Amino acid sequence: MKQSRLLIQTLRETPRDADVVSQQLMIRAGMIQKAAAGIYSYLPLAYRSIRKFEEIVREELARDGCQELLMPSVLPAELWQESGRWTFYGDELLRFCDRKAKAEIAERRGRGETPDERSFYNFCLGPTHEEVITDIVRKNVRSYKQLPMNLFQIQTKFRDERRPRFGLMRGREFTMKDGYSFHVDDPDADREYWAMFNAYKRIFGRLGVKFRPVEADSGAIGGSFTHEFHVLAGSGEDAILSCDACEYTSNIEKTEAPALPFAYAQEAVLPLKPSHFATPGVIAMEDQARAFKDAEHDGLPPDHASKFYLLDVTSRIQDEVVGESTQRIGLVIRADHEPNFVKLRNLLGAEAVELTAIEVAEEMAGAKSGFIGPVELNVPIYVDRSLEGAFNLTCGANRTDYHHFGFKPDRDLKQFQGFHDLRMAQEGDTCPRCGKGRYQAFRGIEVGQVFKLGTKYSKSMGCTFLDDQGREHPMVMGCYGIGITRTVAAAIEQNYDADGILWPWPIAPYQIHLLNLDPGNAEVATVADRVERELEAAGFEVLHDDREGLSPGAKFKDADLLGFPLRLMVGSKGLKDGVVELRDRRTKAVVKFKPEGAVAEVAAARNRILEALEAAGGR
RNA sequence: CGGGGCGUGGCUCAGCCUGGUAGAGCGCUCGGUUCGGGACCGAGAGGUCGGAGGUUCGAAUCCUCUCGCCCCGACCA
Numbered sequence: 110m111k112q113s114r115l116l117i118q119t120l121r122e123t124p125r126d127a128d129v130v131s132q133q134l135m136i137r138a139g140m141i142q143k144a145a146a147g148i149y150s151y152l153p154l155a156y157r158s159i160r161k162f163e164e165i166v167r168e169e170l171a172r173d174g175c176q177e178l179l180m181p182s183v184l185p186a187e188l189w190q191e192s193g194r195w196t197f198y199g200d201e202l203l204r205f206c207d208r209k210a211k212a213e214i215a216e217r218r219g220r221g222e223t224p225d226e227r228s229f230y231n232f233c234l235g236p237t238h239e240e241v242i243t244d245i246v247r248k249n250v251r252s253y254k255q256l257p258m259n260l261f262q263i264q265t266k267f268r269d270e271r272r273p274r275f276g277l278m279r280g281r282e283f284t285m286k287d288g289y290s291f292h293v294d295d296p297d298a299d300r301e302y303w304a305m306f307n308a309y310k311r312i313f314g315r316l317g318v319k320f321r322p323v324e325a326d327s328g329a330i331g332g333s334f335t336h337e338f339h340v341l342a343g344s345g346e347d348a349i350l351s352c353d354a355c356e357y358t359s360n361i362e363k364t365e366a367p368a369l370p371f372a373y374a375q376e377a378v379l380p381l382k383p384s385h386f387a388t389p390g391v392i393a394m395e396d397q398a399r400a401f402k403d404a405e406h407d408g409l410p411p412d413h414a415s416k417f418y419l420l421d422v423t424s425r426i427q428d429e430v431v432g433e434s435t436q437r438i439g440l441v442i443r444a445d446h447e448p449n450f451v452k453l454r455n456l457l458g459a460e461a462v463e464l465t466a467i468e469v470a471e472e473m474a475g476a477k478s479g480f481i482g483p484v485e486l487n488v489p490i491y492v493d494r495s496l497e498g499a500f501n502l503t504c505g506a507n508r509t510d511y512h513h514f515g516f517k518p519d520r521d522l523k524q525f526q527g528f529h530d531l532r533m534a535q536e537g538d539t540c541p542r543c544g545k546g547r548y549q550a551f552r553g554i555e556v557g558q559v560f561k562l563g564t565k566y567s568k569s570m571g572c573t574f575l576d577d578q579g580r581e582h583p584m585v586m587g588c589y590g591i592g593i594t595r596t597v598a599a600a601i602e603q604n605y606d607a608d609g610i611l612w613p614w615p616i617a618p619y620q621i622h623l624l625n626l627d628p629g630n631a632e633v634a635t636v637a638d639r640v641e642r643e644l645e646a647a648g649f650e651v652l653h654d655d656r657e658g659l660s661p662g663a664k665f666k667d668a669d670l671l672g673f674p675l676r677l678m679v680g681s682k683g684l685k686d687g688v689v690e691l692r693d694r695r696t697k698a699v700v701k702f703k704p705e706g707a708v709a710e711v712a713a714a715r716n717r718i719l720e721a722l723e724a725a726g727g728r
Numbered sequence: 729c730g731g732g733g734c735g736u737g738g739c740u741c742a743g744c745c746u747g748g749u750a751g752a753g754c755g756c757u758c759g760g761u762u763c764g765g766g767a768c769c770g771a772g773a774g775g776u777c778g779g780a781g782g783u784u785c786g787a788a789u790c791c792u793c794u795c796g797c798c799c800c801g802a803c804c805a
Contacts, residue, residue: 121754121766122740126798137739146797271729274799417805439805448804463802470805481805505805626764662765669765682764690764 110619112654116153119667129344131601132276134610138670140618147273147281151594154671157618158597159284162316163263165615166286166591169312173304175259175288180241182265186231188240192569195233203269204230234267239566239588242289246584247572253293256574256584257301261288263593277598278554279346288589291567293574298561298585305559305589309338312591313557317613317722318600321553323349324359326451327560335560338591339553340599349553350534354546362451364548366534367541371499372412378500379515381484397444397503397512414444415496415504415516417483419465419473422457437465439483439490440531441504441518446495447533453491456529474507481505484513484521492518494528554599555592562586610672611695614718619652621711622673624664626680628657637679640689640707644677647708649715669694675714677707693718 117139126143127133135141140155151159167177186204189195195202206214210229217224235241242260250258266285273281288305292298306322313320318340325337337360339349348361359365398414418440438457442448450462467478474481482505483490496502500517519525536550566572567583575581597616604611614620621644625637634655641653652673654664661680668676678690688701691710695718702710 118738118755120739124739125734125741128799143797272799419805442804444804464805467805474805476805478805483805629763658763660763660765660767662763662767665765667766678764680764 110652112652113656115652119670127276129275129278129602130605131278131598134601134605134670134672135276135598138610138672141277147270147279149277149280149282154618155597158612158616159593161616162593162597163284163286165315166263166312166593169308169315170259170261170286170288172311173259173308175261177262178245178260179262179264180235180238180245182235182267184233184235184238184241186233188244188570189233192240192243192566194240198236201268201270202236203234203267205232206230207232235264236266236268237590238262238264238287239289239562239586240570243566243570243572243586246289246291247567247570250291250584251574253574253576257290257292257297259288259290259301259305261286261589275598277594278602280594283595284593286589286591286593289562290587290589291572291584292587293576293582293585295563295585298563298587302559302561302587305587306336309557309559309589309591313338313340313596315615316596316600317615318603319725320556321349321351321358321551323553324357324363325558326360326363326455335558337553337555338557338559339551340556340596340603341551341553342599342602343552344602345552345554345599347553347555349551350536350538350548351551352540352543352546353549355540355543357540357542357546361533362449364534365541366449366493366495366530366532367539368497368530369495371497373410373501374498376501378517381513381515381517381521401503401512401514403514409503411445412443413502415441415483415502415518416444417441417481417505418448419470419481419486419488420450420453421463421465422454422459423461423463424457424459437488438526439486439488440493441483441490441496441522442493442532443495446493447535448493449531449533452529452531456491456531474505476505476507476511477509479505480507480509480511482507482513482516483518484516485523487523489524489526490518490522491526491531492522492528493531495532497528554595554602556596556599557589557591559589560587562588605672608666609670612672612674614674614715614722617650617673618671619650619673620675620715621649621651622668622671622676623651623653624661624668624676624678624680625653625655626661626664626678626682628655630681633679633681633684636684636689636704640677640679640704643708644711647712649708649711674718675711677711679704 119139120137123133124136127136135155140152141149142152143149186195206229210231214224214226214229263286265282267282270279270281273279290301292301320338320340323337323339325335327335339347349358350361350364351358398409398411401409420438420440422436422438424434440448440453454462470481471478484504485507496518502516503512503514504516506513534548536548538548540546540548564583564585567586572584573581574584600613600616601610604613623637623641625633627633641651644651672694674694676692676694683689687703689704689707690699690701691714692699693714700710
């Protein structure tokens with residue numbers, strides 16, 4: 110491919126509204142162009158990478174017998190109403206109505222009514238396709254003999270994110286591989302889950318990026334367990350903790366935090382009263398203990414301070430589709446720990462856990478923020494297990510400028526609900542799985558997820574089969590997603606340097622950047638054209654920078670920015686010595702050889718790159 | 729949703745405070761000289777200053793509304 114014919118405009122300067130590396134580099138390299146917030150066009154170079162990754166996905170899924178199909182992206186409301194998600198999915202679901210519904214609205218307006226347009230929305234853009242696939246399968250599969258079945262598509266999705274950002278990493282429109290499997294029973298769904306887990310390891314392994322499969326939160330409803338696949342990158346939005354001794358790797362939302370023995374068990378257990386002590390202005394939780402003074406104490410260790418959260422818990426009556434209820438509860442954890450509301454939500458089987466509005470909390474407690482405490486409040490209170498056996502703690506006294514001392518949660522709380530794992534695990538915590546290792550922290554970009562759905566959709570939508578006894582059962586489902594466009598962006602987040610992108614070989618738009626450094630020189634042009642043909646005949650993908658009127662320096666800069674793995678330079682200076690030069694974009698290593706040796710040398714360089722890739726790949 | 733910021737040629741930005749004929753660099757076109765890490769000279773093309781309304785003799789500039797885009801936040805009771 111001649112670069113003079115390629116649709117591309119590289120930019121020397123970083124566009125102002127690009128804030129993450131992958132977005133900056135992709136825009137500067139002329140790969141993507143923004144059409145609206147979170148909505149991008151993929152220009153030829155980017156689309157080549159995307160298609161290459163799609164092909165890797167297709168090949169690996171085919172090995173497990175998955176079938177590809179393509180569902181609509183505009184979905185009828187009825188299906189979503191059937192599953193209940195029309196009501197519950199929220200504003201990320203972009204809803205609208207077609208001409209029939211609009212005519213109905215107009216007619217009612219003509220009759221002087223003021224209809225609520227939203228109630229006439231009868232379509233949405235698909236953010237995910239459980240409803241559609243379930244509808245397809247229930248209409249086409251009736252017998253256990255047809256199961257299991259694993260179907261997938263690669264398609265443009267739309268989620269109306271409250272805040273799209275980070276270019277392709279969190280767009281509103283994006284390309285996703287979404288797969289769904291259907292099974293006669295749980296064990297078979299489990300088998301498929303692990304088959305897909307292994308397929309994903311192959312897929313991301315072939316991609317040539319560092320990644321980790323990570324145990325993750327499966328949400329309050331739905332699956333029993335789930336893994337996310339993360340591309341490791343410092344800019345990742347997710348925190349991951351990984352044991353340095355065993356295999357346990359998990360999203361911090363889910364990571365088990367070890368119980369911690371109370372380190373002061375030998376101290377005398379004091380009563381809560383007389384426990385008021387003046388702490389004017391002491392709001393930061395970490396300062397609470399340090400500020401404490403009485404006859405025997407002048408400051409306390411930070412793990413003597415507790416902090417308290419008042420929370421609104423929302424529950425849903427799932428099968429009835431409508432109805433929500435809210436309950437107020439409390440959470441007590443050590444002041445130097447972080448609360449984990451996801452764990453609390455799962456413990457309660459709730460839909461959502463949110464902080465109670467500060468004004469409401471202050472009114473309930475009768476104290477300013479910073480002095481609100483659990484003792485006097487008559488709500489169910491859950492306590493992190495790091496406080497099991499703890500006493501002589503401080504806590505807010507529900508009186509502005511006062512804290513209690515001598516707090517012992519299981520003794521002093523009116524509605525004590527027990528000790529549970531409710532805090533965020535931290536780097537350095539002992540791994541509770543093996544008891545030996547310690548947690549190491551990583552940042553990751555979630556690019557894939559395997560999820561056991563169970564019978565949530567098959568039950569609500571009547572997707573059933575007949576077993577060999579003629580009895581009807583709901584199918585057991587699994588779902589498996591890969592963010593295609595996000596993965597390509599994540600690969601860049603992980604692989605770049607000051608000069609530009611460092612494409613992993615398997616998804617580089619082109620593998621070879623052939624630079625003609627003297628396009629005006631007929632001999633150089635002849636050699637460059639011949640090398641291009643030979644490399645392409647040997648199966649390599651070559652972008653030939655044949656542009657005239659550009660200095661070699663300008664071509665080098667562009668080549669670094671585009672970041673194809675190998676750069677082959679043909680110029681009059683080299684040809685004077687009878688050589689062309691091959692440069693590895695990542696290592697900057699250069700080899701010189703006669704033009705006739707190009708195919709062999711490029712093949713050798715490719716093999717080196719692929720070997721290094723294999724060695725550095727995911728676990 | 730809350731808070732902040734920004735909209736001026738394709739890109740990065742100046743001009744706005746203090747109203748008076750719309751600018752620079754990069755990129756693009758043409759001519760010439762160059763040619764191994766973003767060359768130089770000369771000549772050009774390209775902008776309803778996001779949009780609407782208002783104030784004014786006169787608005788990119790002041791006022792009002794609106795749209796778009798970006799960031800921060802949804803955190804410590």
